[in-house]
Amino acid sequence: MKGLIQSHACSSSPYSSSSSTFLRPPCLTSTSRNCKFPLQLPQAMCSSQRIYRCSGVHMEACHNSYLSKNHIVARFSWGSSETQSLFSKQSLNKLLLPLGALVTSQTQLDVSNVPIVDEDKIGVLLLNLGGPETLDDVQPFLFNLFADPDIIRLPRLFRFLQMPLAQFISVLRAPKSKEGYASIGGGSPLRQITDAQAEELMKFLWEKNVPAKVYVGMRYWHPFTEEAIEQIKRDRITKLVVLPLYPQFSISTSGSSLRLLESIFREDEYLVNMQHTVIPSWYQREGYIKAMAKLIENELKKFGSPEEVMIFFSAHGVPLAYVEEAGDPYKAEMEECVDLIMEELEKRKITNSYTLAYQSRVGPVEWLKPYTDETIIELGQKGVKSLLAVPISFVSEHIETLEEIDVEYKELALKSGIEKWGRVPALGCEPTFISDLADAVIESLPYVGAMAVSNLEARQSLVPLGSVEELLAAYDSQRRELPPPVTMWEWGWTKSAETWNGRAAMLAVLVLLVLEVTTGEGFLHQWGILPLFR
Numbered sequence: 060m061k062g063l064i065q066s067h068a069c070s071s072s073p074y075s076s077s078s079s080t081f082l083r084p085p086c087l088t089s090t091s092r093n094c095k096f097p098l099q100l101p102q103a104m105c106s107s108q109r110i111y112r113c114s115g116v117h118m119e120a121c122h123n124s125y126l127s128k129n130h131i132v133a134r135f136s137w138g139s140s141e142t143q144s145l146f147s148k149q150s151l152n153k154l155l156l157p158l159g160a161l162v163t164s165q166t167q168l169d170v171s172n173v174p175i176v177d178e179d180k181i182g183v184l185l186l187n188l189g190g191p192e193t194l195d196d197v198q199p200f201l202f203n204l205f206a207d208p209d210i211i212r213l214p215r216l217f218r219f220l221q222m223p224l225a226q227f228i229s230v231l232r233a234p235k236s237k238e239g240y241a242s243i244g245g246g247s248p249l250r251q252i253t254d255a256q257a258e259e260l261m262k263f264l265w266e267k268n269v270p271a272k273v274y275v276g277m278r279y280w281h282p283f284t285e286e287a288i289e290q291i292k293r294d295r296i297t298k299l300v301v302l303p304l305y306p307q308f309s310i311s312t313s314g315s316s317l318r319l320l321e322s323i324f325r326e327d328e329y330l331v332n333m334q335h336t337v338i339p340s341w342y343q344r345e346g347y348i349k350a351m352a353k354l355i356e357n358e359l360k361k362f363g364s365p366e367e368v369m370i371f372f373s374a375h376g377v378p379l380a381y382v383e384e385a386g387d388p389y390k391a392e393m394e395e396c397v398d399l400i401m402e403e404l405e406k407r408k409i410t411n412s413y414t415l416a417y418q419s420r421v422g423p424v425e426w427l428k429p430y431t432d433e434t435i436i437e438l439g440q441k442g443v444k445s446l447l448a449v450p451i452s453f454v455s456e457h458i459e460t461l462e463e464i465d466v467e468y469k470e471l472a473l474k475s476g477i478e479k480w481g482r483v484p485a486l487g488c489e490p491t492f493i494s495d496l497a498d499a500v501i502e503s504l505p506y507v508g509a510m511a512v513s514n515l516e517a518r519q520s521l522v523p524l525g526s527v528e529e530l531l532a533a534y535d536s537q538r539r540e541l542p543p544p545v546t547m548w549e550w551g552w553t554k555s556a557e558t559w560n561g562r563a564a565m566l567a568v569l570v571l572l573v574l575e576v577t578t579g580e581g582f583l584h585q586w587g588i589l590p591l592f593r
């Protein structure tokens with residue numbers, strides 16, 4: 060079957076993620092506690108660096124007092140001075156994220172409060188999208204996806220339409236999506252691959268003397284984030300590192316998962332008190348960049364004349380408004396990520412031409428450009444003969460690599476005059492990559508629970524969750540501008556009248572839409588808009 064991958068799992072691990080018991084690696088038994096975390100923070104970025112020893116564990120942290128109190132250096136994004144060389148000046152600036160986005164502290168970072176003691180149980184929560192495991196799962200999976208206000212962004216006034224609209228679009232899109240999933244073996248491989256990545260990550264962490272348990276929380280299908288959180292509570296985890304499996308941050312992916320997590324955390328006494336930190340994006344990490352470069356290098360070698368091949372980075376798109384109106388950093392991070400990979404390739408004497416385009420658009424609005432399909436056609440017209448497609452926004456094989464790239468885009472390329480086509484596999488469990496994720500987790504540990512979060516004030520500005528809110532709000536300008544919801548009716552030409560008129564109008568539109576879908580006739584069909592969702 061075209062585009063089908065045979066085996067998604069990586070090598071097996073002795074550390075089962077389904078077990079709830081914690082085995083201690085030799086280093087952290089009571090007889091031998093003198094292991095050290097391999098933390099080396101870039102001194103140049105620090106106005107102060109502290110070294111802590113708690114229960115024989117060595118930790119270093121820095122706080123940059125030249126910056127405003129709301130900023131610290133995103134130290135866990137690079138663990139060694141070597142890694143720093145990867146950064147352009149621009150990327151360093153970008154790493155000065157709001158403090159709350161990175162650590163559990165409102166003001167100054169003081170990791171002396173947070174000894175990693177023997178009783179600590181460390182957890183890592185991998186966040187991912189999730190995918191339907193059978194064809195019957197496709198429509199409910201799509202419903203969950205479209206019901207997410209970070210995927211279909213309705214003005215607050217029309218939020219009450221989110222669920223009916225999700226139902227409507229998911230039913231409409233399901234047949235086309237089912238075809239795609241049928242062609243890759245009847246379901247998404249995402250769960251299997253993410254589970255395997257979790258196992259491998261746990262293995263690397265234990266090998267690096269960090270006895271952590273790794274959990275998988277999916278946004279739109281099993282195992283749902285809520286299920287992972289329940290397991291985390293059952294396991295009595297005391298320190299949690301939240302690691303979205305998206306290299307680049309987007310409101311629609313990591314942002315959506317973090318928003319969900321924030322709402323779960325806020326309502327739960329155990330979770331409010333559990334110390335945690337978030338790694339919002341990690342596209343700039345040395346291990347990730349090197350692993351990507353290696354995969355590209357390997358695939359280039361399979362072409363007859365590797366130097367003539369154009370490297371074609373294809374990222375999942377987002378609607379243009381996310382970037383231009385809501386301030387999603389996705390495009391900027393993507394471009395920087397591509398630059399870093401090309402710099403790494405250059406070090407390996409690979410100087411091929413390259414381009415970046417965006418795939419998988421859905422619906423009638425404008426998405427990030429250039430579009431992958433249009434770019435392939437243009438390149439064919441310009442006489443490009445060899446293309447190597449590099450999926451860049453996702454670290455697992457999934458429907459858009461196995462079907463869209465391997466089948467649809469390949470066919471389009473060959474039709475457009477491109478003669479040789481190749482595709483770089485997704486990273487999956489590539490060891491350099493997983494080992495680097497483990498390092499990212501370890502580097503973030505000193506910032507887990509760098510403050511007490513149990514008091515009421517802290518709870519209100521709970522970070523990083525509270526600050527994830529801040530981070531999202533900073534991008535989500537529309538949301539901030541929207542007026543508060545109207546709950547009381549007032550007579551006259553008032554806000555409440557506008558609200559209820561608006562709701563009545565939308566209800567009417569919805570009825571028309573349902574009629575249109577059931578009868579197959581109406582204004583959307585006449586204008587050619589409805590088929591776009593199919």
Ligand SMILES: C=CC1=C(C)c2cc3[nH]c(cc4nc(cc5[nH]c(cc1n2)c(C)c5CCC(=O)O)C(CCC(=O)O)=C4C)c(C)c3C=C
Pocket residue numbers: 188189190191201204209210211232235236247248249305309311312375376377378421452453456457458459
């Ligand atoms: C970084 C990756 C992704 C971004 C950004 C993203 C945004 C985004 N996606 C949709 C709509 C759909 N996405 C679908 C599947 C899907 N999306 C991603 C990744 C990103 N999405 C992945 C990895 C997958 C596949 C999961 C799998 O089952 O293997 C789908 C369903 C498939 C289909 O019908 O095509 C939809 C629909 C929007 C609207 C959006 C940004 C707003």
Ligand SMILES: [Fe+2]
Pocket residue numbers: 375419
């Ligand atoms: Fe998507």
